Amino acid sequence: MVEIHTGLYANSQGKRQDEELHRVMEAVKIARSQGLMANAGHGMNYFNVKHIAAIEGLRGLYIGHSIISRAVLVGLERAVKEMKGLMTMMGNA
Numbered sequence: 001m002v003e004i005h006t007g008l009y010a011n012s013q014g015k016r017q018d019e020e021l022h023r024v025m026e027a028v029k030i031a032r033s034q035g036l037m038a039n040a041g042h043g044m045n046y047f048n049v050k051h052i053a054a055i056e057g058l059r060g061l062y063i064g065h066s067i068i069s070r071a072v073l074v075g076l077e078r079a080v081k082e083m084k085g086l087m088t089m090m091g092n093a
Contacts, residue, residue, distance in 0.1 A: 001036060001037040001038070002036050002038055002039070003038075003039045003040065003041060004024050004027045004028060004039070004040040004041075005040075005041075005042050006020075006024055006040050006041055006042050006043060007042040007043045008020045008023075009021055009024055009043075009048070009052065010043025010044055010045070010048050011043055017048075021051055021052070024040060024052060024055065028040070028055050028056075028057050028058055029057065031057075032057045037059045038057060038058055038059060039058065039059050039060045039061065039062060040052055040058055040060075040061055040062070041061055041062025041063060042062070044062070044063040044066060045063070045066040046066060046070065046082065046086060049061065049063060049066075049083065049086050050086055050087075053086065061087070066083070067079045067080060067083050070082070070083075
């Protein structure tokens with residue numbers, strides 16, 4: 001199993017973010033082609049998770065910090081439901 005670092009994607013915007021998304025997608029493809037499971041995470045939040053969650057072949061996302069931070073305001077149950085809703089909109093969860 002490998003974890004793909006998504007920090008550069010999470011901290012970029014516009015064309016640069018598109019480029020970083022493509023890099024994450026390629027990393028997942030390479031990992032899967034080698035028989036590895038692929039997870040991803042770092043810097044993921046409620047605003048940038050959708051496109052990463054949609055990457056075919058990802059096993060899971062590490063997004064706990066964002067969920068716990070949101071839970072302080074809205075409660076853990078709602079924070080998890082909101083994140084899961086964003087992830088399932090793109091067909092992965």
